[in-house]
Every structure is written in structure tokens, then in C-alpha cells.
Amino acid sequence: MGSATATSRTDRAAVRPSGQERTFGADELIVSKTDTRGIITYANDVFCRVGAYELHEVIGQPHNLIRHPDMPRAVFKLLWDTVASGRELFAYVNNLAADGANYWVLAHVTPSFGAGGKIVGYHSSRRRPATAGVEAIKPLYRELLAEESRAGTGRAAAEAGTALLNRRLAERGVDYDQFVWSLIPDAEA
Template sequence: MVSTTGTSRVSRAAVRPTGQERTFGADELIVSKTDTRGVITYANDVFCRVGAYELHEVVGQPHNLIRHPEMPRAVFKLLWDTVSAGRELFAYVNNLAADGANYWVLAHVTPSFGPGGKVVGYHSNRRRPARAGVEAVQPLYRELLAEESRHGTGRAAAEAGSALLAARLAERGVDYDEFVWSLIPDVEA
């Protein structure tokens, strides 16, 4: 694990989306670890390269450093509710790089357990998602963002988005995991 001592805060306010999308290799994994507060304790070289950060710029920073403004708060609320309860979650996530580019990932976030089964942090592996999956999730995410925007930027927005997400999933007769897995193309033998 990388020490967080002596790191400087990176200003997220200065990063504005450029609309330039980047990707990464199908055989690459973006990996990061956080403590229970979501502060980055480890990031691999792919995380840094794709996110356009140096390692010292991310370690010690909140993981939402890479949160794209076009990602619904409801998805992050679901993610944190799930992993803090000790369960894993897969999610399609649009991230924001330090240079304003965005990059989509299929994230697998898991809790890390310490002695006695207590959650001591979180571990996330991200793969390059299939384009069809990204295109399928975008209309739902836009709808969630529109709903959230009607309720401000805080807890009320996340709650409103979460209620709409639950309703849309109920209409489909699936939970979020089943929805995500339905967007992942079958691998042909």
C-alpha cells in the first residue's frame, strides 16, 4: 500500500470535460484501492495513464477525483450502499481524466476485509466495457441525471435519482446487477 503522507490536494474544480473520449486496451485493468472513506491508497500505472495523473497526484485524494459530472449520483449511492454493506458491485461508470477527457469502464468494486470480517477498505478493478453496453446504459443515466437536476446537488438529488433507478429496474424486473450483466455481451467460444 502506498503512503498518503505528504500528498497535495488536486483541484477538481479546474477539470472541465472536453468531450474527448479515450479508451484503453482490452487486456488492461485499471486498479485502485481506497480506505473506508474513499481516499485513494493505491493506483496502478493504467489508472494514472488513462486518468492523466501522476501517482503522487491521486494517492491521498478522494476517489471521486475522477467523477465525471455526467454520472448519476444514484449510481454512486448504490455503489457505496452496496460495498459498505460488504457486497460487491459491477457498474458502468464514466470517469473524468485530469485533462478533461472521459473514459468509460466496467467497474468491479469489492470491499476489503480485515480481522474479524470488518470492512477496512475497497478495491476496484475496471475493464474496458463493450461499446454496446455503454450505449445501452447512457439513456438511463441521462434520465437519472435529469431527475437529479430537479432536486439540487446534494442528498435530495441522490435520493430522487435512486428512486427513479429503482422504478426503472422494477419495470424491467431486474436488480442493478442483473441489468449490468444483461449489457455485457456473451463471449463467443
Template sequence: MTTTTHGSRAKVRPTGQERTFSADELIVSKTDPRGLITYANDVFLRVGAFERHEVIGQPHNLIRHPDMPKAVFKLLWDTVSSGHELFAYVNNLAADGANYWVLAHVTASKDASGRITGYHSNRRRPAPEGVRAASGLYDVLLAEERRHGTGKAAVEASSALLTRMLAERGTTYEEFVWSIVPEEARP
């Protein structure tokens, strides 16, 4: 595992090794409203190469792969924090530097009064053709982010490009996601 120290946590560097999991398995995690992990199932731990004590209480973005466009996470966060669900293709980073693609379904957890109390994510193994299509879009968004640095301007530029690209296709992000999920792989 290649790491560098970043704050109180070691920052994992991608190794280029790709990992997968069975089609009948679900990766499940829950967070509090701030995005701190409160639950991770055994599949999350195994695929992510973590021990339970390494993830509970940590920000969920500890599995964020640097080759994932920030615009997609902004869209995801904006959507679920407003109380809506979102399906997204996500490339995650394991503790040992391996990566693993998922088709994530993220929802807000709410109390009886409708107040958001946290977030719940189920992730299934995506079809290879979906990953290829998502990767193509994500490569364009990442290039846009790199042209604008690493801060807020990069996220804004990438988000604006995503919005334009989807508008040109006459679709939403979620419609794009479902258009690249093969019929036989749909839940």
C-alpha cells in the same frame, strides 16, 4: 486542460474527448475505508492522466465525471460499504478533462475479523453496446437529478427513479449491468 479552483483541489471540466484502453488491461485502485486512494496501478495513472503523487491520499471521487448519476454512486457505496460486491458501468473523468468508460467491479477489503479495511476496484474496458445502454439509463437519471437541484433531494429522487425503473423491468441493477455485457466480453 480546463480547470477551476474548488477548495484545495482544481476542479477539472470535461473536454468531450473520449479515451479508452486495451481490452487486456485492467485499471486497478484501492482505497482506505473513507475512500482515499492508497494504490493506483500504472493503467489507472495513464488512462486518468495522473502522476502517482497526484492521486495517493486523494478521494477516489477525483475521477467522478459530472455526467454520472449520483444515484449510481449511492447504490455503489451502499452496496460495498455493507460488504457486498457490485459491478457497474461508470464514466470517469481524467485529469486532462477526457472521459473514459469502465465496467467496474468494486469489493470491500476485509481483515481476518471481517471488518472492512478499504475498497478494491478492478475496471475493464466495456463493450460499446453496454456503454450505449448504460448511457440511456444514466441520461434519464441525470435529468431527474437536474429537476431536483444538486443536493440530497436530487440523489433521493434519482435513486427512487432508478429503483422504480429496475422494478418495472423486474431486475436489479447488477442484473441490468450483466444483461448489457455481451457474452464474449464477460470475464
């Protein structure tokens, strides 16, 4: 897995994108689970291998440990709002490994329910996305990032990106789920 030591918030901030992109097998799934605060409670071996982490380096850490700076805040706001409401979401996500490499995934994130139907955590299964889908999403993500950058940081950036995302979806006459599914080739659906 390499010699990554990114286990604290300070150390994680030091991980910078290297420009190297990696992938994983078409038959592999990256799987992780978190509690309701987004703290990793489970990660499979593919998560660790592709992310260049040892298991002990990710358990107990915030899932944003693998957040790539080129990912729009609006996408994560949509993701968390959706799963917190009890629904699933599919999204193209660019992740950042401990060694600075990036890797694209098609994520399927679902809430996990406990007794009485209460959300007790979240489960994410990620597969290797089709190159065409990644190439189709990149221009939108660049546009969202630029809008978020103009708005500042934090909540203002996420809200600006979300507003732009909603406008782009309305222009296409689709909701977010329809848009994402339009980027997945039939052979992979």
C-alpha cells in the same frame, strides 16, 4: 502523464470535460484501492496513464477525483451502499481524466476485509466495457441526471435518482445486478 496538477479540492474542481473520449486496451485493468472513506491508497500504472495523473497526484486524494459530472449520483449512492454492506458491485462508470478527457469503464468494486471480517477499504478493478453496453446505459444515465437536476443537489438529488432507478428496474422486472449483467455481451462475461 502530462502536466496535470490537480491535487487539491480547489484544483480538481477546475477540471472540465473536454469532450474527448479515450479508451484503453482490452487486456488492461485499471486498479485502485481506497480506505473506508474513499481515499486512494493504491493506483496502478493504467489508472494513472488513462486518468492523466502521476501517482503522487492521486495517492491520498478522494476517489471522486475522477468523477465525471455526467455520472448520476444515484449510481454512486448504490455503489457505496452496496460495498459498505460487504457486497460487491459491477457498474458502468464514465470517469473524468485530469486533462478533461472521459473514459468509460466496467467497474467491479469490492470491500476489502481485515481481521475479524471488518471492512478496511475497497478495491476496484475496471476493464474496458463493450461499446454496446455503454450505449445501452447512456439513456438511463441521462434520465437519472435530469431527475437529479430537478431535485436539486446533494442528498435530495441522489434520493430522487435512486427512486427513479428503482422504478426503472422494477419496470424491467430485474434487480440492479441482473440489469448490468444484461448489458455485458456473453463474450466478455
